[in-house]
Amino acid sequence: MEIRFSEEKMNKVREIIARYPEGKQKSALIPLLHLAQDEFGGWLDVPVMDYVASLLDILPIEVYEVATFYTMFNMKPVGKYLLEVCQTGPCMLNGSDEIIDYIKEKLGIGPGETTPDGLFTLKPAECLGACGYAPMMQLGKTYREHLTKEKIDSLIEELRGAAAN
């Protein structure tokens, strides 16, 4: 895969950089890492981070130290669907442990593992700010809330169907 944004994405990159004062383009780093992760396979491989460094005219190490700090940046490949189930206090009070156990059992994977077909990665997460709608998970750019075992069943079916098409 060639690591290079399309012209359309480059326009977005320029728009993001323009939000910050002249010479402070490093401020665009986190937004650009989001773009890069979405664009280049769902995780940040070293060449991807080096590419982002070149776009911002900063040192690669400045990108590595930031990418490794923030939970949302994946430092290794993940499945097509990353199931990030919140396990902090308020979700625990509403049964998040059972939801995590159910997913483990159903998909045959442990925390941080990916199914052999490359579709699902399970990642127990810390508070995602949906405590009143617990238990819940983050799936891509959206939240799935008020989870039950039945909802997990239909969600996995839905995602398998989407991946097949």
Place this chain on the structure above:
Amino acid sequence: MGIKLLLANDHIEGIRYYETYRKNGGYTTAEKAFKMSPADIVEEVKKSGLRGRGGAGFPTGMKWSFLAKPEGVPRHLVCNADESEPGTFKDRYLMEFHPHLFIEGLLISSYALGSNATYVYIRGEYAWIPDILEQAIAEAKNAGWLGKNILGSGFDCEIYVHRGAGAYICGEETALIESLEGKRGNPRMKPPFPAIQGVWMRPTVVNNVETLAAVVPIIQMGGEEYAKIGVGRSTGTKLLSVCGNVNKPGVYEIDMTCSVEEFIYSDEYCGGIPKGRSLKACIPGGSSVPIVPANLLLKTAKGETRYMNYESLSDGGFATGTMMGSGGFIVLDDAQCVVRHTMTLARFYNHESCGQCSPCREGTGWMYKILKNIEYGKGKMSDIDLLWDIQRKIEGNTICPLGDAAAWPVAAAIRHFRDEFEWHVKNPEESQTRNFGLAHYADPIHVPASA
């Protein structure tokens, strides 16, 4: 019914879109504000008694008046939308359903502070909200409320949404500033405070989403009128996000005059505890504030009714009281285990420590390990004292308040629920099959007769 200011238009369909918001009186307060001087707006906010709604409760008007204004140096308003304190999801609600109220608050505040470029730092996980905000910003700009020479005032303002990437620590204002500069979220040593040297070393004010939204009703009705709502130094209204074991979890606006009991049991708010269970404990202001048993939640140690406001919730200090904090109201019923709940919070703080200060970096992991042992029947009696000792050595010994935030929940759990911890240690097998239950945590408190 209590007074509603921020959620007054909650029932209006389409209020998240410009046309509907405008038809319902939206941006008329901005019109009023642009006829006032920036200094007058700061004065109204001071008079209102508004306290920061992110958790610390610092007077907003005072924070604004600290902002340095050196000649020729741009200054910035940065909105802290990094809402990450477990139990807290009120800012999400405001941004998702009332984006124009929020933008109007940002606009008036930017004008008051002289910020031509204002940034909204939103937590990365709220990934769909930047789209909502950017659409609302575009609508507002289209209608002339943002951009150059707003309403012919000569004032220019742009609002930019900046998405983080998953780090609780970025809710601390100097960590947020570092992150906005494209760095790791390591809090800065203070001084200098952001008001003197903040983002890009320019004078900066960092305020919470709800705080900035509250500026709209304050300017609309005037600071003095706003200060009449509420009680004492708890002025205005406060958003509470309720979760855990209640019938009606969600976001509520209160005017800080209702009792805790009314808040939990009335149908207007939480609607009581589900499944006929009893209230065991509560963390009323986000996971960092002290957990209190049912009896100390509903009444103070003096036997007086406790109310939903800053002063009453903290009555008795940490010995018998708690805090209003961020308004993340977490309710535990009698089927819940305080040891397990505290363990999850310790895991959270361990995960979220930035690693800069050793008491927090090492202490949070150590506390989590010990709590895990106790929870899983492998604890020793001496572990409880060790936990107490560790939290004491974290508190106050770190650059930022994350250390305190990690220490307090452990301290309060041991202070009020020590017998539940001891029961776990003494009954390692039984504690794996059942919970300690309600025990005496809702019993009436013995109030010593005054002399």
